[in-house]
Amino acid sequence: MKLKTILLAEDNENDIVLTLEALKEFHLANTIVVVNDGVEALDYLRSEGKFTGRNSGNPAVVMLDLKMPRLDGIEVLAEIRSDPKLKLIPVVILTSSKEDKDLLNSYSLGANAYVVKPVDFNQFVVTIKQMGSFWAIINELPPSK
Numbered sequence: 504m505k506l507k508t509i510l511l512a513e514d515n516e517n518d519i520v521l522t523l524e525a526l527k528e529f530h531l532a533n534t535i536v537v538v539n540d541g542v543e544a545l546d547y548l549r550s551e552g553k554f555t556g557r558n559s560g561n562p563a564v565v566m567l568d569l570k571m572p573r574l575d576g577i578e579v580l581a582e583i584r585s586d587p588k589l590k591l592i593p594v595v596i597l598t599s600s601k602e603d604k605d606l607l608n609s610y611s612l613g614a615n616a617y618v619v620k621p622v623d624f625n626q627f628v629v630t631i632k633q634m635g636s637f638w639a640i641i642n643e644l645p646p647s648k
Contacts, residue, residue, distance in 0.1 A: 507563035508534045509639055512544040512579065513597070514571045518620065522566070522597075525631035533563065533639045541574025545582055548589050561592045564615075564638035569598040569605055577608050584613040591645045593638055 509526070513519050519537055526535060538544045544567070546552035550559065565583070569576035576596060583589045595616040596609045609617050618634060621627045 506533045507560065507639070507644070508536055509635070510544065510547060510562040510565045511535055511537045512541065512565060512571065512576070513537065513568045514539045515568070518568070521624070521627055522631050525628040526635045528628065529632040529635055531635045531639055536562070540572045541576065541579040544579050545574070548583065548592070561589065563642070563644060564593045564595055566595050566597045566634070569596060569600055569609070577605070577612065580609065580612045580614060593642065593644070595634060595638060597634075
């Protein structure tokens with residue numbers, strides 16, 4: 504069985520490094536693709552732009568930050584859920600926002616989970632390990648067409 508890719512859409516370099524380290528520490532063998540804004544996230548998912556010709560197939564999960572340049576996470580989530588080829592991809596909002604409106608918007612648009620990034624480094628690592636384990640290993644994905 505081929506392991507599916509994890510797509511990390513995050514613009515904060517420190518959070519990218521911490522997330523990748525936490526997943527590596529967990530020995531997760533999945534490929535992790537990092538994009539830095541919402542436009543790149545959609546380009547990857549649609550195999551467009553610099554991702555034209557990438558190996559096809561949807562990722563196991565999209566870890567999506569809300570506060571990103573060009574297109575924010577809410578806009579990306581809305582695009583994913585409105586696209587028949589993408590709408591079944593699990594999307595986890597991974598954000599520092601605890602605002603009720605962000606939480607409600609995310610779930611209203613079909614987010615599968617909403618995780619607030621812990622400020623404490625050790626708790627951040629534990630949270631990322633648990634997310635990676637569940638979404639990349641334990642969770643059953645819908646069959647590919």
